[in-house]
Amino acid sequence: xxxxxxxxxxxxxxxxxxxxxxxxxxxxxxxxxxxxxxxxxxxxxxxxxxxxxxxxxxxxxxxxxxxxxxxxxxxxxxxxxxxxxxxxxxxxxxxxxxxxxxxxxxxxxxxxxxxxxxxxxxxxxxxxxxxxxxxxxxxxxxxxxxxxxxxxxxxxxxxxxxxxxxxxxxxxxxxxxxxxxxxxxxxxxxxxxxxxxxxxxxxxxxxxxxxxxxxxxxxxxxxxxxxxxxx
Amino acid sequence: xxxxxxxxxxxxxxxxxxxxxxxxxxxxxxxxxxxxxxxxxxxxxxxxxxxxxxxxxxxxxxxxxxxxxxxxxxxxxxxxxxxxxxxxxxxxxxxxxxxxxxxxxxxxxxxxxxxxxxxxxxxxxxxxxxxxxxxxxxxxxxxxxxxxxxxxxxxxxxxxxxxxxxxxxxxxxxxxxxxxxxxxxxxxxxxxxxxxxxxxxxxxxxxxxxxxxxxxxxxxxxxxxxxxxxxxxxxxxxxxxxxxxxxxxxxxxxxxxxxxxxxxxxxxxxxxxxxxxxxxxxxxxxxxxxxxxxxxxxxxxxxxxxxxxxxxxxxxxxxxxxxxxxxxxxxxxxxxxxxxxxxxxxxxxxxxxxxxxxxxxxxxxxxxxxxxxxxxxxxxxxx
Numbered sequence: 001x002x003x004x005x006x007x008x009x010x011x012x013x014x015x016x017x018x019x020x021x022x023x024x025x026x027x028x029x030x031x032x033x034x035x036x037x038x039x040x041x042x043x044x045x046x047x048x049x050x051x052x053x054x055x056x057x058x059x060x061x062x063x064x065x066x067x068x069x070x071x072x073x074x075x076x077x078x079x080x081x082x083x084x085x086x087x088x089x090x091x092x093x094x095x096x097x098x099x100x101x102x103x104x105x106x107x108x109x110x111x112x113x114x115x116x117x118x119x120x121x122x123x124x125x126x127x128x129x130x131x132x133x134x135x136x137x138x139x140x141x142x143x144x145x146x147x148x149x150x151x152x153x154x155x156x157x158x159x160x161x162x163x164x165x166x167x168x169x170x171x172x173x174x175x176x177x178x179x180x181x182x183x184x185x186x187x188x189x190x191x192x193x194x195x196x197x198x199x200x201x202x203x204x205x206x207x208x209x210x211x212x213x214x215x216x217x218x219x220x221x222x223x224x225x226x227x228x229x230x231x
Numbered sequence: 232x233x234x235x236x237x238x239x240x241x242x243x244x245x246x247x248x249x250x251x252x253x254x255x256x257x258x259x260x261x262x263x264x265x266x267x268x269x270x271x272x273x274x275x276x277x278x279x280x281x282x283x284x285x286x287x288x289x290x291x292x293x294x295x296x297x298x299x300x301x302x303x304x305x306x307x308x309x310x311x312x313x314x315x316x317x318x319x320x321x322x323x324x325x326x327x328x329x330x331x332x333x334x335x336x337x338x339x340x341x342x343x344x345x346x347x348x349x350x351x352x353x354x355x356x357x358x359x360x361x362x363x364x365x366x367x368x369x370x371x372x373x374x375x376x377x378x379x380x381x382x383x384x385x386x387x388x389x390x391x392x393x394x395x396x397x398x399x400x401x402x403x404x405x406x407x408x409x410x411x412x413x414x415x416x417x418x419x420x421x422x423x424x425x426x427x428x429x430x431x432x433x434x435x436x437x438x439x440x441x442x443x444x445x446x447x448x449x450x451x452x453x454x455x456x457x458x459x460x461x462x463x464x465x466x467x468x469x470x471x472x473x474x475x476x477x478x479x480x481x482x483x484x485x486x487x488x489x490x491x492x493x494x495x496x497x498x499x500x501x502x503x504x505x506x507x508x509x510x511x512x513x514x515x516x517x518x519x520x521x522x523x524x525x526x527x528x529x530x531x532x533x534x535x536x537x538x539x540x541x542x543x544x545x546x547x548x549x550x551x552x553x554x555x556x557x558x559x560x561x562x563x564x565x566x567x568x569x570x571x572x573x574x575x576x577x578x579x580x581x582x583x584x585x586x587x588x589x590x591x592x593x594x595x596x597x598x599x600x601x602x603x604x605x606x607x608x609x610x611x612x613x614x
Contacts, residue, residue, distance in 0.1 A: 051607050054523065057607045076527075080528070083524070087525075097240075097520070097521075099241070099243060108521070108524060111234065112530075
């Protein structure tokens, strides 16, 4: 059984009286452990698709199931709880909280759990260890490079040990070297830690790291290509 | 508890803005507590008034005097046990800015009828024996450094007492034994003032001791009837009513001070609310990120509201502490009019509750804004 099952998902936005179709009857299955790349031009609906998978947006029609949960039918509050337990989200612009240290940023999702302070510390240090930033736990985001910030953001995404990692252009704001490190890290999380990853990207080199790449155009799935590298 | 760190970090984001917000609440709370202290002081004096003392004034106003011949009429009224009288002197010590109240009293009877004026037997005797002697409250003595044996010279403040300065010998420092008498005043012999008055034999007010407090109204009516249709008609009230009349000379203080306090509090509410709304607008993306991480909207609401509440309470503590330090008879020269002047515990608690109220109400709209934020829209604004 696939970890993610999208069935005939349609999404339209309303701007004043005008309805703007973004996704049109998209159906995708993502097996557990897959590293899926989503490509497509701007406005093709890839980020919208990612938001729907993350449960931060709702489909206009169709259903989304992740694991045993029909996320499209959950209440706002239930959806927030589900996100906290099951999804790690990686943003293009890292989106770390500037007044919190690397440690505190990574600890943030754990504040929603019942873990003790010691347990939280163990989890945070493990996550920072995975992204090789244990020595930067007391640094604030402004004291880190872009690549390091994104690695802290990845630590934040994995600290609750979610099954699903969603990355929205995770290398879009990085230089080639840092981008390479981040992509290697994501690949490692997929292979070594068996995380299911869905990554939106414009960058064909980034997409090459995925085990499967889907192309979206004007809100519909137009092509399915096996990744050149990965697997 | 684990979210307190987040609240504190949020408040430290813009230290200057947080400081200004805290100080605006502190000033509002300081003003509230200070204004409340004035009202409390007046009320305390009224509440502490004796139920067995009634005060007779000229029916026209406290500013007009009566002849001493009224004394016999009052004393002979059934129910009256004892009688004393006093005048407001209004002298100037060195400079008008060094204001304190001075009363010319009939010393024997006044000290007898006001046991709240606590003197040692030696000081009492020394005062009674010296026609130019005076007694000063220990609070007043502390303020100006008066000691027993000192000489105090007062310039005449009310023309009726001529033009020559009055010299007094400090014969005792009294303590206040109740809120009906403050410790910031000076008392001296009525005769000393009267003999130099260009209109001798005049009294500002009489105070009668009555045997039965339940008959205060009847006795007061009987006194006033005695002087009805005379050139010096009187108005007699209980001491409590006299205090209330005295306070009412300043106008409707409750309304006046209450209006000022309300205006300050509402202004602060808007300032704090606007500041917090600005802070939330600046943090739109962060809030969206936290929501994405799984923070429920209720937690976001509490975090933002908690930040406002914390700033307001810190401001409240600063405001109340300042008020307690500054609003004292020693630092504020209001003791002559307000016997018990200071921020009492009930006032402090009320001021702290007010600051909490400001925090809660100022945070409501920003916290609602933050909790209702649409994650996708907020993230799109930045992307």
